[in-house]
Amino acid sequence: MQKTIERYRSQTQVGKKRFEKQLARQGKVYNRPKGTKSPGSGRVIISVPSVLNVYGYDDEHNFIETVKFVERLKKNIKSDFTLDFYNTKDTKVAAMVFLFAAVDDLISEKNLTCKIRLSKEKSVNRLINATGIRKIGNESHNNAADIVNYHRLPVLKGVNEEYTEEVIDFIKFKIYKNKMEPEQEQVLGSAIIEAVENVGNHAYPDEANEDRTWWMFTEVIAGQLFLTIYDKGIGMPKSILGHKWLPKALKSAYPDIYSNIIAKQKGGESIIGTILRLASVSLNDIHLLNLAMSGDVSGTMAQGRGQGSKSIKSLVKENSNGRLWIVSNNAVYRLMQLKTADNKSGEIEPDIKKLPRFFPGTLIQWNIKIDDKSKHDNS
Amino acid sequence: MTNQNMITLSVVKWHAKPKFRSRDRYEWCGEAYREDILVPALLENEKVMVDLTGYNRYGRSFIDETFGGLIRSENFTLSELNEKLTYKHDLLKSVEELIKERLEAAENERIS
Numbered sequence: 001m002q003k004t005i006e007r008y009r010s011q012t013q014v015g016k017k018r019f020e021k022q023l024a025r026q027g028k029v030y031n032r033p034k035g036t037k038s039p040g041s042g043r044v045i046i047s048v049p050s051v052l053n054v055y056g057y058d059d060e061h062n063f064i065e066t067v068k069f070v071e072r073l074k075k076n077i078k079s080d081f082t083l084d085f086y087n088t089k090d091t092k093v094a095a096m097v098f099l100f101a102a103v104d105d106l107i108s109e110k111n112l113t114c115k116i117r118l119s120k121e122k123s124v125n126r127l128i129n130a131t132g133i134r135k136i137g138n139e140s141h142n143n144a145a146d147i148v149n150y151h152r153l154p155v156l157k158g159v160n161e162e163y164t165e166e167v168i169d170f171i172k173f174k175i176y177k178n179k180m181e182p183e184q185e186q187v188l189g190s191a192i193i194e195a196v197e198n199v200g201n202h203a204y205p206d207e208a209n210e211d212r213t214w215w216m217f218t219e220v221i222a223g224q225l226f227l228t229i230y231d232k233g234i235g236m237p238k239s240i241l242g243h244k245w246l247p248k249a250l251k252s253a254y255p256d257i258y259s260n261i262i263a264k265q266k267g268g269e270s271i272i273g274t275i276l277r278l279a280s281v282s283l284n285d286i287h288l289l290n291l292a293m294s295g296d297v298s299g300t301m302a303q304g305r306g307q308g309s310k311s312i313k314s315l316v317k318e319n320s321n322g323r324l325w326i327v328s329n330n331a332v333y334r335l336m337q338l339k340t341a342d343n344k345s346g347e348i349e350p351d352i353k354k355l356p357r358f359f360p361g362t363l364i365q366w367n368i369k370i371d372d373k374s375k376h377d378n379s
Numbered sequence: 380m381t382n383q384n385m386i387t388l389s390v391v392k393w394h395a396k397p398k399f400r401s402r403d404r405y406e407w408c409g410e411a412y413r414e415d416i417l418v419p420a421l422l423e424n425e426k427v428m429v430d431l432t433g434y435n436r437y438g439r440s441f442i443d444e445t446f447g448g449l450i451r452s453e454n455f456t457l458s459e460l461n462e463k464l465t466y467k468h469d470l471l472k473s474v475e476e477l478i479k480e481r482l483e484a485a486e487n488e489r490i491s
Contacts, residue, residue, distance in 0.1 A: 161405050165396055168436060182435045182470040189436025193398050197440060200404055209404060 043115065044081040046073060048088045052095035054363060055325060056332045060356045066095050067357050070102045080112050085119040085128060093219055094325065094365050096131050097228045100155045101215045105232075107137045131155045131217060150174070155217045160209040164196050167216060175220060175370060188368060191312050195229050195364060202240070202292065203233020203362055224321060224367040232361035235329035237288035241279055247271045249291045250283075257282055285330035286352045293326070293333060293350065312366055317348055319369045328362040330355050384425030388416060391433035400440040409444030417445065418453050421463055431468040442474065443481045450485035457486035 049065045056063035083103070085091075106112055116134045118125045128134065132154025147153065147166040152174075156163050168189045172180045180188075196214060204212045214231045233239075240246055251258040261282055265274040275283075293313075316322035316335050324335035335350045390397060393416055394407035401410045420427045431437065446466075449455045460482060468474040 161398060164398070165436075183473060185435040186437065186471050186473055190438045193436060193438040194440060197399050197404065197438065 042080065044077060044079055045117075046077070046081055046083050048083055048085045048099075050087055050089050052088065052091040052099060054095045054098050054327055054359065055092065056327060056355045056357075056359070057334055057353060063355065064357045066098070067359060070099055071360075073099075074102050074106065077106055077112065078110065080114070081106075082115040082117055083133075084117040085124055086117050088119045088124050089121055091124050091127050093127065093217065093226060094228050094230075094327070094363055096127055096133070097155055097215055097217045097230045098363060100131050100133050100136070100217075101157075101230050101232060103133060104136050104155075104157055104215070113137060130219060152220075153218050155215050157213065157215050158196070159214070160200060160212050161193075161196060163216070164193050167218065168192055171218065171225065175218075175225060187315060187318070191315050191366070192227065195227075195312060199229065199231045199233070199362075202236045203231040205234070205239060207233075220370065223370060224319075225370045226365060226367045228363065228365040230361060230363045235285075235360075236292045236326065236362045237285040237329045237331060240288055240292045241276055242272060244272070246275060246291065249294055250275065253291055253294060254287060257287070284354070285328070286354055289326065289328060289331040289333050290350070290352050293335075312364070313348070315366055315368050319367065321369065322348075322367060324364075324366040326362065326364050327355070327359050330358055332359075385428065386420055386424045386426070387428040387430055388420055389430045389433070391431075396434060396436070398436070398438050398441055400444040409441040409448065412441075413445045413448045413453070417449070421449075421455070425463065427464050429464070429466040431466065431474055432470065435471060437471075437474050437477075439477065439481075442477050443484075446478045447481035447485035450482065450489055456489070457482055 049062070049069050051059075051062040052066050052069075053059050053062040054066050103114055107114055114133075114136060116128060118128065130152060135154070147156075147163070147170050150170065153167065153170055156167065158164075168185070171188060172178060172185060176184075196216075199214045200207075200209070200212045203214075212231075212233075214229055216230075217228045219226045219228075247258070250261075261274055261278050262271065264278060265271065269277075279288075312324060313335065316324045316337065320337055322335075322337060324333075326333040331352055332355055333350060333352045335348055337348050390412065393412060397407045397409070397412060399405040399408040401408055417427070417429065449460060449464075450457060466475060466478050
């Protein structure tokens with residue numbers, strides 16, 4: 001009888017499709033929680049917040065909602081899912097990279113599949129498509145050999161030094177049309193390389209190189225190239241505790257805190273040891289992120305660290321519309337050029353704030369101007 | 380290329396895309412270049428010229444570890460290096476300036 005039905009189905013188009021669907025459904029779970037899965041697909045439907053934003057500077061509400069959403073996603077999803085952006089009105093690039101990393105982990109670690117329901121907003125869909133989040137899990141995504149052939153780069157997942165040269169090549173050949181001046185290439189290249197190197201230093205100090213994962217996204221908006229890099233490591237504030245240069249930096253930036261800590265130094269205890277012992281009560285993430293970004297600007301730290309932040313800072317200095325964002329653990333750092341009364345660019349000014357909710361890992365974003373190639377010369 | 384007691388080292392002939400500070404992160408790093416190439420050259424030759432031309436993406440940490448590391452880790456002084464060591468990049472003055480800055484920063488640290 002079963003054979004007869006199968007033969008009948010195979011002889012009609014409708015029957016054939018039904019039969020193929022039946023085969024495709026085999027093994028799917030049917031005890032779905034009410035209202036969370038789409039009818040017939042077996043997929044959990046996850047509604048994305050109306051705004052995705054992790055800058056956390058002027059928009060604390062959406063920062064909290066975005067971080068909570070991604071935390072719940074990582075914790076609760078255990079089967080194939082659909083991210084529903086239909087009611088999402090606004091997505092910031094940095095937040096999309098943060099979400100991308102979470103989805104990427106879910107797919108690779110739990111062997112799940114993810115589908116995307118697009119938004120009503122074109123700008124949201126443009127960013128969804130640009131990041132390549134719809135293609136996570138496809139073999140074609142993230143193939144270094146193909147990077148220079150991309151029309152635009154999706155979010156790239158790499159470990160350690162992986163893809164750094166390819167990303168710079170892409171910017172040089174595709175965005176600058178191979179007209180990048182050597183000094184421009186040096187400024188951009190060194191900043192990208194140092195940013196990736198810093199991921200290993202500040203994010204995964206005790207991990208093997210192959211576990212030092214980062215996600216990077218490059219995006220051109222209105223003549224500015226935005227570069228975003230995210231890692232899910234221990235966070236930049238925590239990473240500087242124990243560094244040899246910390247006492248000098250602390251003394252220079254926060255002399256009162258330094259004095260208070262030193263006053264509590266026990267006999268035979270090193271200064272670093274005292275700082276580590278008292279860090280949790282004497283230093284918050286605002287202090288630590290500021291120290292991490294101080295680099296050797298004061299000229300006091302020749303012990304070989306803090307160079308990467310300087311390369312990135314120089315990008316902001318050169319660009320009147322330059323911005324540097326660092327979101328890590330409990331603090332957000334913003335560096336931008338101040339505008340004078342006549343709207344001319346002035347000194348760069350860092351600003352650090354406490355975040356309303358813990359942010360896992362470190363997200364760094366900066367932008368460079370790409371439409372003024374004559375500015376740099378080698379004379 | 381050796382000329383009497385003078386040797387010219389090309390960084391890109393050692394590796395086309397050197398980067399990073401230490402060996403635990405990347406094989407072709409500043410620490411490796413300093414220890415394997417630069418220090419032996421400085422010890423065996425009266426003068427050493429390091430030519431960095433051919434790569435336009437030198438990270439600060441590579442430069443710092445290669446050159447600043449000569450003072451921090453190899454016990455050279457800045458005056459010794461000023462006598463023995465020269466460096467150039469035909470297209471990037473900023474790299475030459477960065478080397479000078481990192482050497483001076485390391486020297487300041489040594490004498491402080």
